[in-house]
Amino acid sequence: MRRLPAVLVSALLVIGCLVLIGMQAASPLLYSPRSDPGVPDHVNPAAQDMVTGDRAAQVLPLISDLLNTPGSLVLNIKGSDFEYAARDLQEYRQISRQLDSLVINLDMTEGELNEFRKANQQNLAILTELFNGTGRWDELQTLEIRYRDSGDSQMLTSITYEGEALRRRIQDLYRDYLDQDQVMRETGEKFGLDTSSYDRSISDFREIVSRIDENQDERMVTFTPAATPGERLYQLTLTVERERVSYMDTAVIRGLLFVHEKGKPDEVDLFIDSRRVRSISTNPDGSFSYSHLVEHDHEGTHTVFAVYSGSVFSEIRTFFVEREDTYLDLEPPVPGEGRVELKGTLMAGSTPVRSAPIEILADGKRAGTTYTGEDGKFSIGLKLSSGNRKVKVIFSADTFPLAPSESAVYEVLIPTPGPGTGNEESFLASPLHAAILAASVCASCVIAFFYLHRRRPGPKAPAPVFHLPGEPVPDPNEAMQEVLAEGATPAGGDLARPGDERPPGVDAPGDLPSLFSALRLAVSRHLAFLHPLSLTPRELCRISRDLAVQEAVCRFTNGYEQARYSGAKVPEDELDVIAIAASSAMNSLEGADH
Amino acid sequence: MMKKHLAISALAGWVLLVIGFMVLARTLDLEIFFVLWLIGILIIVELVSDHAATPRYLRSQRLVIASGVILFGVIVARKILEILSK
Numbered sequence: 113m114r115r116l117p118a119v120l121v122s123a124l125l126v127i128g129c130l131v132l133i134g135m136q137a138a139s140p141l142l143y144s145p146r147s148d149p150g151v152p153d154h155v156n157p158a159a160q161d162m163v164t165g166d167r168a169a170q171v172l173p174l175i176s177d178l179l180n181t182p183g184s185l186v187l188n189i190k191g192s193d194f195e196y197a198a199r200d201l202q203e204y205r206q207i208s209r210q211l212d213s214l215v216i217n218l219d220m221t222e223g224e225l226n227e228f229r230k231a232n233q234q235n236l237a238i239l240t241e242l243f244n245g246t247g248r249w250d251e252l253q254t255l256e257i258r259y260r261d262s263g264d265s266q267m268l269t270s271i272t273y274e275g276e277a278l279r280r281r282i283q284d285l286y287r288d289y290l291d292q293d294q295v296m297r298e299t300g301e302k303f304g305l306d307t308s309s310y311d312r313s314i315s316d317f318r319e320i321v322s323r324i325d326e327n328q329d330e331r332m333v334t335f336t337p338a339a340t341p342g343e344r345l346y347q348l349t350l351t352v353e354r355e356r357v358s359y360m361d362t363a364v365i366r367g368l369l370f371v372h373e374k375g376k377p378d379e380v381d382l383f384i385d386s387r388r389v390r391s392i393s394t395n396p397d398g399s400f401s402y403s404h405l406v407e408h409d410h411e412g413t414h415t416v417f418a419v420y421s422g423s424v425f426s427e428i429r430t431f432f433v434e435r436e437d438t439y440l441d442l443e444p445p446v447p448g449e450g451r452v453e454l455k456g457t458l459m460a461g462s463t464p465v466r467s468a469p470i471e472i473l474a475d476g477k478r479a480g481t482t483y484t485g486e487d488g489k490f491s492i493g494l495k496l497s498s499g500n501r502k503v504k505v506i507f508s509a510d511t512f513p514l515a516p517s518e519s520a521v522y523e524v525l526i527p528t529p530g531p532g533t534g535n536e537e538s539f540l541a542s543p544l545h546a547a548i549l550a551a552s553v554c555a556s557c558v559i560a561f562f563y564l565h566r567r568r569p570g571p572k573a574p575a576p577v578f579h580l581p582g583e584p585v586p587d588p589n590e591a592m593q594e595v596l597a598e599g600a601t602p603a604g605g606d607l608a609r610p611g612d613e614r615p616p617g618v619d620a621p622g623d624l625p626s627l628f629s630a631l632r633l634a635v636s637r638h639l640a641f642l643h644p645l646s647l648t649p650r651e652l653c654r655i656s657r658d659l660a661v662q663e664a665v666c667r668f669t670n671g672y673e674q675a676r677y678s679g680a681k682v683p684e685d686e687l688d689v690i691a692i693a694a695s696s697a698m699n700s701l702e703g704a705d706h
Numbered sequence: 707m708m709k710k711h712l713a714i715s716a717l718a719g720w721v722l723l724v725i726g727f728m729v730l731a732r733t734l735d736l737e738i739f740f741v742l743w744l745i746g747i748l749i750i751v752e753l754v755s756d757h758a759a760t761p762r763y764l765r766s767q768r769l770v771i772a773s774g775v776i777l778f779g780v781i782v783a784r785k786i787l788e789i790l791s792k
Contacts, residue, residue, distance in 0.1 A: 122749040126720075129742055133727040495791075545790070549783045556779020560772035 183309030231295040274386040277415040284412030350426040369398040411435040442519035455491040464488025498528040664697035720746035
């Protein structure tokens with residue numbers, strides 16, 4: 113019964129280990145065609161076919177959903193049902209995320225599917241912006257009615273200008289949406305999927321653009337600038353010097369304010385895409401200018417207008433930001449132990465692209481991100497697991513009027529960190545690492561030491577027997593009787609025979625265990641030894657070396673060992689000699705105690 | 707059957723079981739195998755040994771287990787350093 117807890121703990125540990133092993137059974141790591149890092153010639157056509165079929169089965173439903181969802185989303189936007197449109201957009205976002213993770217997990221980052229994924233990401237961004245833009249357009253419609261009723265011409269002007277910016281933006285979105293059409297349609301047709309819903313989304317999108325166009329045209333026709341008869345139409349004029357600009361070009365916007373006090377500078381607010389860019393101080397003659405650096409403006413048409421003191425509006429001007437191609441150059445990577453150093457440059461024509469995010473892909477999975485400096489250069493050290501890795505960098509150009517680009521793919525062999533070289537040195541180089549290693553080894557050494565020197569719980573040792581000065585010393589024979597009464601029965605030897613002549617205090621020479629117990633108690637009491645029952649015969653002989661009775665004690669213990677453990681029959685006279693030795697030793701000890 | 711033979715059979719059975727599961731799971735990991743072997747031998751030695759006396763063949767096993775515990779400490783330290791260096 114004492115072992116029941118140990119058995120239970122063991123059973124729990126065994127079950128825990130089996131569960132831990134079982135949990136890994138679902139993810140095979142030993143070998144799979146996908147994880148096989150072997151030689152380039154290693155091909156398993158049967159397995160590859162199975163994997164390809166498996167991939168297609170997983171990807172097809174997602175592609176089908178991604179072709180269908182925009183149709184419903186654009187239809188809801190067209191019907192101004194923004195609640196359902198928001199739900200569709202959320203669903204679209206989730207499916208796109210699923211496709212992204214699936215493509216990465218299945219290592220399908222190359223080829224047409226990757227093109228489809230990129231086009232879909234573009235569509236998601238376009239439709240998100242369309243959703244927000246049409247929502248704002250709807251608000252402007254409501255505000256227009258309110259301000260028209262109240263006759264607030266300034267607010268009407270503001271709404272008209274914002275509406276114009278929105279119209280141009282949504283036109284740009286439609287153009288971008290059409291750019292993705294070919295990839296989306298071709299992928300759907302290749303997999304034999306129904307693309308009618310996607311086609312319908314394009315026609316619905318076109319209707320939205322047409323409707324906004326018509327509404328804005330009506331608004332512009334009915335819009336009358338706040339000017340009195342006989343004066344010029346606009347009291348604030350605006351011109352943009354270059355109407356077509358590209359990345360890092362400067363769009364110079366000049367203006368003239370006619371209604372200010374001569375010789376006194378004034379503040380004019382400048383708006384680009386209905387967002388206030390800054391307040392500009394006019395010159396004494398009322399002229400002003402602003403140089404807008406094209407860096408994070410999206411590709412397409414941008415509207416510009418100026419407002420003086422919240423009531424005088426300029427006409428709307430536009431400039432067009434053209435998309436420029438980029439070139440991402442990656443130098444041959446320098447592999448190290450468990451890491452790789454990457455350096456490269458991002459250029460747009462001859463202009464370096466600054467502060468641009470560069471994503472690093474290792475075997476198709478994102479391994480890190482870095483940013484270019486002022487000179488368009490970037491460098492990064494990445495930790496990679498050992499083995500052959502295909503490394504490339506990409507620039508996705510999310511917030512730039514630039515085309516995305518990616519570098520050439522380099523195959524890099526990342527060496528395994530050697531067991532006794534740089535790895536160990538790096539352990540010792542870092543004080544934290546060295547401390548962790550030392551602490552763990554020390555802790556395990558301490559545990560091992562305690563394991564080797566621990567004492568297992570056994571029967572409780574009897575309390576030591578002491579007597580105070582003045583107290584009568586207990587008779588060793590009584591002690592012996594107590595021991596016998598407690599169950600210390602003779603374990604071997606012959607039983608005492610009646611009629612034998614024995615020394616006083618000795619029952620029979622065959623009762624050697626009792627004699628040994630009594631002598632052990634007597635010696636322990638004399639020496640104040642705490643654990644008398646732990647003494648073996650030899651130990652008893654050894655601890656009594658400083659006593660006068662050592663010779664008698666050792667003679668008894670030698671004879672006792674021979675009688676108990678030799679297995680041979682001990683003659684009677686020899687048993688008597690042993691018993692007499694014990695008796696004399698006990699008598700001497702008794703006398704000494706008194 | 708003697709305790710010694712029982713202990714050897716139990717340890718061999720445990721090790722074979724671990725190897726079998728590892729092969730089925732296609733996850734042959736020497737460190738995991740070592741830790742599971744250590745757990746097995748620790749349990750078996752504790753169950754076989756008596757509180758009053760330790761057989762001679764178990765004394766050497768206790769030394770093996772103590773060495774295994776030290777090695778286990780080194781493995782744990784390596785794992786911690788791996789996690790920290792990620």
